[in-house]
Amino acid sequence: MELKIKEFMELVKSRNNHEPEFLQAVQEVAETVIPYIVNHDIYHGKNILLRMVEPERQISFRVSWVDDKGEIQVNRGYRIQMNSAIGPYKGGLRFHPSVNASILKFLAFEQVFKNSLTTLPMGGGKGGSDFDPKGKSDNEIMRFCHAFMSELCKHIGHNTDVPAGDIGVGGREIGYMFGMYKKLKNSFTGVLTGKGATWGGSLIRPEATGYGDVYFAQNMLATKGDSFEGKTVVVSGSGNVAQYATEKATQLGGKVVTLSDSSGYIYDAEGINAEKLAHVMEIKNVRRGRINEYVEKYPNAKFVAGERPWSVNCDVALPCATQNELNGDEAKLLVKNGCICVAEGANMPSTPEAIHEFQKANILFAPGKASNAGGVATSGLEMSQNSLRLSWTREEVDEKLKQIMKDIHASCVQYGTKEDGSVDYITGANIAGFVKVADAMLAQGVV
Numbered sequence: 001m002e003l004k005i006k007e008f009m010e011l012v013k014s015r016n017n018h019e020p021e022f023l024q025a026v027q028e029v030a031e032t033v034i035p036y037i038v039n040h041d042i043y044h045g046k047n048i049l050l051r052m053v054e055p056e057r058q059i060s061f062r063v064s065w066v067d068d069k070g071e072i073q074v075n076r077g078y079r080i081q082m083n084s085a086i087g088p089y090k091g092g093l094r095f096h097p098s099v100n101a102s103i104l105k106f107l108a109f110e111q112v113f114k115n116s117l118t119t120l121p122m123g124g125g126k127g128g129s130d131f132d133p134k135g136k137s138d139n140e141i142m143r144f145c146h147a148f149m150s151e152l153c154k155h156i157g158h159n160t161d162v163p164a165g166d167i168g169v170g171g172r173e174i175g176y177m178f179g180m181y182k183k184l185k186n187s188f189t190g191v192l193t194g195k196g197a198t199w200g201g202s203l204i205r206p207e208a209t210g211y212g213d214v215y216f217a218q219n220m221l222a223t224k225g226d227s228f229e230g231k232t233v234v235v236s237g238s239g240n241v242a243q244y245a246t247e248k249a250t251q252l253g254g255k256v257v258t259l260s261d262s263s264g265y266i267y268d269a270e271g272i273n274a275e276k277l278a279h280v281m282e283i284k285n286v287r288r289g290r291i292n293e294y295v296e297k298y299p300n301a302k303f304v305a306g307e308r309p310w311s312v313n314c315d316v317a318l319p320c321a322t323q324n325e326l327n328g329d330e331a332k333l334l335v336k337n338g339c340i341c342v343a344e345g346a347n348m349p350s351t352p353e354a355i356h357e358f359q360k361a362n363i364l365f366a367p368g369k370a371s372n373a374g375g376v377a378t379s380g381l382e383m384s385q386n387s388l389r390l391s392w393t394r395e396e397v398d399e400k401l402k403q404i405m406k407d408i409h410a411s412c413v414q415y416g417t418k419e420d421g422s423v424d425y426i427t428g429a430n431i432a433g434f435v436k437v438a439d440a441m442l443a444q445g446v447v
């Protein structure tokens with residue numbers, strides 16, 4: 001078996017040698033899915049996984065725009081259309097200076113499995129740009145989004161590829177991109193999700209990734225007869241996912257004591273309650289400031305510059321910032337300090353060494369492709385509402401989201417339960433995600 005995995009990875013490496021994040025994501029899937037393929041004759045001789053690691057289409061394009069000083073700026077835009085076996089390509093757009101083909105391919109690859117897990121008919125894709133939104137004026141953001149969409153619009157469509165937000169892309173950016181798409185195509189369609197509630201968006205979509213992450217952790221804790229009540233929770237990030245994970249964990253009786261951004265983390269031993277979270281949202285979503293501003297209003301809290309929050313004692317950890325933000329040593333520290341549950345809100349935030357530590361300690365660990373799938377699932381619900389030309393209430397969407405997270409948890413349990421009765425959520429998520437896509441690919445032949 002190890003030889004098969006090694007041979008497969010050597011082939012993937014030879015084609016994608018300079019893409020470490022992509023190789024990391026593929027390695028994790030290969031280790032869990034190849035043994036499953038070996039034991040299931042229907043997949044033999046079909047090279048399904050080899051087909052799945054090759055994007056169906058990879059688009060890269062120039063984005064030229066004019067900044068407030070009148071200077072011409074050039075960025076690179078991308079869309080990776082990874083797999084459309086079970087539905088139109090679906091996945092977010094990331095605007096961050098670190099964006100490159102490796103990062104977007106890892107995200108698009110994971111998206112294929114995640115979207116399959118949601119139970120909804122969505123293929124996988126991802127895109128974005130190396131554009132840095134930090135410090136840009138609102139007009140500069142608008143001009144960039146318009147320029148980006150003036151090319152992307154040629155490659156997407158409500159039945160072809162439906163992008164959404166990710167790091168650096170929220171409601172504001174989706175609005176500007178939607179406006180340009182509509183103008184260029186002269187057509188009002190559900191081509192993007194994460195739209196405003198009055199122009200085709202779904203209620204609960206802004207909350208969905210963070211809420212879904214907490215619902216997933218709630219399901220994991222329930223397998224041990226446990227809950228969020230009275231738990232100390234460490235959250236990283238302070239963007240969309242972190243904010244709503246904090247809100248839901250608090251509503252369920254947990255006490256969230258940290259949030260972070262790329263400059264460091266804040267620690268508030270008294271807990272980040274609803275009022276304090278509203279202040280974080282004001283700092284981050286309105287003033288677009290830094291997390292250290294929190295301690296100006298709440299001086300009992302402290303700001304730790306240049307560090308991540310994983311040394312803080314907790315019962316539950318929710319990494320909600322970015323990939324590879326939690327390493328092996330930090331995982332060891334979390335376990336040593338009593339953490340019993342880690343549910344990834346971000347995509348691939350734990351390094352392979354960190355995952356190894358969590359698995360060695362046999363604590364509850366959920367990979368992002370399962371635990372953060374609530375965001376894209378609610379995007380799927382937004383697409384359904386757009387097709388029906390209807391809007392569901394908050395309660396209706398939240399109920400559907402809860403049920404989807406429960407179903408994803410059940411799929412992980414179905415495919416990931418080990419002989420000793422514990423659940424390997426990585427194996428469960430990868431195999432459950434794989435089976436649906438692979439079966440569709442088999443049915444559709446070699447295309």
Ligand SMILES: NC(=O)C1=CN([C@@H]2O[C@H](COP(=O)(O)OP(=O)(O)OC[C@H]3O[C@@H](n4cnc5c(N)ncnc54)[C@H](OP(=O)(O)O)[C@@H]3O)[C@@H](O)[C@H]2O)C=CC1
Nearest residue numbers: 166167168209237238239240241261262321322346347375
């Ligand atoms: N939005 C969604 O619906 C979904 C998002 N995700 C994933 O969740 C994660 C967070 O996304 P989201 O909340 O939407 O993004 P936001 O842009 O709203 O927030 C990102 C947060 O992560 C921090 N961050 C980003 N890059 C780094 C870095 N290199 N080092 C430290 N901190 C960093 C940011 O800090 P700073 O401002 O300093 O950069 C910010 O606090 C990502 O991994 C994303 O792929 C997954 C599923 C759906």
Ligand SMILES: O=C(O)CCC(=O)C(=O)O
Nearest residue numbers: 091092164166375376379
């Ligand atoms: O809602 C979507 O389509 C995208 C969400 C996303 O990018 C993700 O799940 O990582």
